[in-house]
Amino acid sequence: xxxxxxxxxxxxxxxxxxxxxxxxxxxxxxxxxxxxxxxxxxxxxxxxxxxxxxxxxxxxxxxxxxxxxxxxxxxxxxxxxxxxxxxxxxxxxxxxxxxxxxxxxxxxxxxxxxxxxxxxxxxxxxxxxxxxxxxxxxxxxxxxxxxxxxxxxxxxxxxxxxxxxxxxxxxxxxxxxxxxxxxxxxxxxxxxxxxxxxxxxxxxxxxxxxxxxxxxxxxxxxxxxxxxxxxxxxxxxxxxxxxxxxxxxxxxxxxxxxxxxxxxxxxxxxxxxxxxxxxxxxxxxxxxxxxxxxxxxxxxxxxxxxxxxxxxxxxxxxxxxxxxxxxxxxxxxxxxxxxxxxxxxxxxxxxxxxxxxxxxxxxxxxxxxxxxxxxxxxxxxxxxxxxxxxxxxxxxxxxxxxxxxxxxxxxx
Amino acid sequence: xxxxxxxxxxxxxxxxxxxxxxxxxxxxxxxxxxxxxxxxxxxxxxxxxxxxxxxxxxxxxxxxxxxxxxxxxxxxxxxxxxxxxxxxxxxxxxxxxxxxxxxxxxxxxxxxxxxxxxxxxxxxxxxxxxxxxxxxxxxxxxxxxxxxxxxxxxxxxxxxxxxxxxxxxxxxxxxxxxxxxxxxxxxxxxxxxxxxxxxxxxxxxxxxxxxx
Ligand code: SF4
Numbered sequence: 224x225x226x227x228x229x230x231x232x233x234x235x236x237x238x239x240x241x242x243x244x245x246x247x248x249x250x251x252x253x254x255x256x257x258x259x260x261x262x263x264x265x266x267x268x269x270x271x272x273x274x275x276x277x278x279x280x281x282x283x284x285x286x287x288x289x290x291x292x293x294x295x296x297x298x299x300x301x302x303x304x305x306x307x308x309x310x311x312x313x314x315x316x317x318x319x320x321x322x323x324x325x326x327x328x329x330x331x332x333x334x335x336x337x338x339x340x341x342x343x344x345x346x347x348x349x350x351x352x353x354x355x356x357x358x359x360x361x362x363x364x365x366x367x368x369x370x371x372x373x374x375x376x377x378x379x380x381x382x383x384x385x386x387x388x389x390x391x392x393x394x395x396x397x398x399x400x401x402x403x404x405x406x407x408x409x410x411x412x413x414x415x416x417x418x419x420x421x422x423x424x425x426x427x428x429x430x431x432x433x434x435x436x437x438x439x440x441x442x443x444x445x446x447x448x449x450x451x452x453x454x455x456x457x458x459x460x461x462x463x464x465x466x467x468x469x470x471x472x473x474x475x476x477x478x479x480x481x482x483x484x485x486x487x488x489x490x491x492x493x494x495x496x497x498x499x500x501x502x503x504x505x506x507x508x509x510x511x512x513x514x515x516x517x518x519x520x521x522x523x524x525x526x527x528x529x530x531x532x533x534x535x536x537x538x539x540x541x542x543x544x545x546x547x548x549x550x551x552x553x554x555x556x557x558x559x560x561x562x563x564x565x566x567x568x569x570x571x572x573x574x575x576x577x578x579x580x581x582x583x584x585x586x587x588x589x590x591x592x593x594x595x596x597x598x599x600x601x602x603x604x605x606x607x608x609x610x611x612x613x614x615x616x617x618x619x620x621x622x623x624x625x626x627x628x629x630x631x632x633x634x635x
Numbered sequence: 636x637x638x639x640x641x642x643x644x645x646x647x648x649x650x651x652x653x654x655x656x657x658x659x660x661x662x663x664x665x666x667x668x669x670x671x672x673x674x675x676x677x678x679x680x681x682x683x684x685x686x687x688x689x690x691x692x693x694x695x696x697x698x699x700x701x702x703x704x705x706x707x708x709x710x711x712x713x714x715x716x717x718x719x720x721x722x723x724x725x726x727x728x729x730x731x732x733x734x735x736x737x738x739x740x741x742x743x744x745x746x747x748x749x750x751x752x753x754x755x756x757x758x759x760x761x762x763x764x765x766x767x768x769x770x771x772x773x774x775x776x777x778x779x780x781x782x783x784x785x786x787x788x789x790x791x792x793x794x795x796x797x798x799x800x801x802x803x804x805x806x807x808x809x810x811x812x813x814x815x816x817x818x819x820x821x822x823x824x825x826x827x828x829x830x831x832x833x834x835x836x837x838x839x840x841x842x843x844x845x846x847x
């Protein structure tokens with residue numbers, strides 16, 4: 224399978240000409256190669272087109288127990304369905320296509336138990352950001368991580384995809400969640416899912432997939448979810464984050480010299496002083512999109528915050544649905560109108576401004592609150608300052624014109 | 636792929652943690668549908684004065700002598716984390732890097748190194764820092780040796796530091812093997828597995844579903 228996502232423009236009326244340098248050549252040669260090799264292509268204009276990790280669950284390509292690779296690091300997203308899925312490089316991609324296999328070493332195993340009930344307006348994104356800020360961006364280095372516990376069982380499938388999406392930001396080889404009834408319900412009837420005749424056999428097989436009750440992991444962690452506040456990052460690594468009610472930490476208090484140096488660099492890049500409160504930090508832009516948080520439930524949550532409100536003046540606000548299907552479904556519910564009325568741009572699906580490749584970007588030193596997964600230096604534009612957060616927090620911050628605690632906004 | 640046996644070379648210390656592949660090569664530098672010409676974009680965000688410019692930043696280590704001739708990079712934990720872009724490895728390779736010594740690596744990046752003739756050497760943080768100190772004292776003279784056959788790094792002070800690499804990876808680098816050719820030797824076994832699996836899980840295989 225192949226979809227057009229990274230390189231395409233997301234402005235309405237887009238064509239093969241993109242703002243990215245070399246974009247047209249990339250698109251036309253991808254199209255020609257996919258056709259020549261007999262690969263299913265979700266091309267521009269195809270209503271199945273979208274960001275690969277949004278499209279593959281949506282189309283029923285990613286299924287429980289499937290091994291799946293893609294030359295993109297966020298392929299671990301699909302662990303949310305109980306697929307063993309991981310990102311690879313291009314040479315490994317070539318190997319997989321040519322041989323139908325990849326040799327991998329058995330990774331070390333880790334289980335992370337998320338226990339307790341999430342407070343209102345706390346989402347999978349907050350859980351994973353909390354985990355990474357607590358245990359570091361290499362906290363899961365090289366491990367295959369099973370996310371388990373009562374909070375995971377209660378999490379809808381789309382939230383599970385968000386959680387697993389950022390396993391790679393925790394350094395993990397991949398993340399995975401045992402499939403259960405919600406998974407089966409999610410998968411049923413999708414275009415490439417098992418047919419009705421195959422269904423019972425498939426479900427019977429899927430029920431054999433969860434870990435044995437007496438299994439031992441190489442490492443175990445536990446997170447109490449009931450205390451997690453809306454998360455927002457302040458630096459240039461996903462580990463540089465914390466609750467919205469917190470303050471920018473002082474690097475001087477960091478005992479590890481490497482971490483101290485990295486925090487100092489980050490504050491310099493982000494234009495922040497130690498001790499500054501995160502809540503109330505003025506922003507210039509808000510972005511809702513990416514393979515982390517651009518599914519229908521994400522757009523619904525953000526729209527719930529935006530309904531009847533308007534983004535603060537001077538804030539550039541953009542919403543990019545994760546796939547053409549998500550866009551269509553959102554429009555059928557009238558969400559596009561909510562976003563537009565609130566002052567958001569409503570785009571065609573694609574990776575868009577989740578990353579900068581010489582095309583569209585936010586301004587120099589622009590402070591952006593974003594539902595994406597990477598706050599690296601220059602990730603969203605030259606010297607752009609990215610603050611990662613959930614779609615609801617992004618929406619609330621767009622309205623206020625500054626990083627905001629979504630819990631304080633009354634529902635409309 | 637060229638074979639890697641032993642390398643004695645200038646090493647450049649870039650001791651930051653979590654250096655991600657966006658930093659190694661920013662997306663805007665990956666303009667071509669090709670593996671070539673990427674070294675110009677290596678560390679572009681740090682190496683040049685401003686995004687898009689080609690005016691060198693004299694403070695960046697790889698712009699300084701003798702590090703312009705470095706073949707070995709010393710770095711901090713989680714080197715090559717982030718995006719799977721193999722361009723990061725292609726850019727490093729084209730620039731001339733043949734070994735990277737760091738306490739740990741992003742896992743996709745590590746796999747990409749092995750497939751492109753770069754040795755990812757994992758050594759404890761204190762060791763990497765000690766190597767960096769020795770190198771910095773006199774970079775042109777204090778060379779490092781990466782001996783892949785013996786799986787050791789020889790420091791300027793003569794100390795030998797063992798490192799580990801999975802056998803398959805080591806062999807691939809030592810022999811300069813093409814991994815596709817190696818795997819295809821077992822094509823019969825692969826096909827037999829697929830036949831069995833198709834019977835067991837027919838829904839995985841598109842042909843069985845008749846989906847177009
Ligand atoms: S949305 Fe962003 S993180 Fe996801 S695949 Fe696209 S560029 Fe990568």
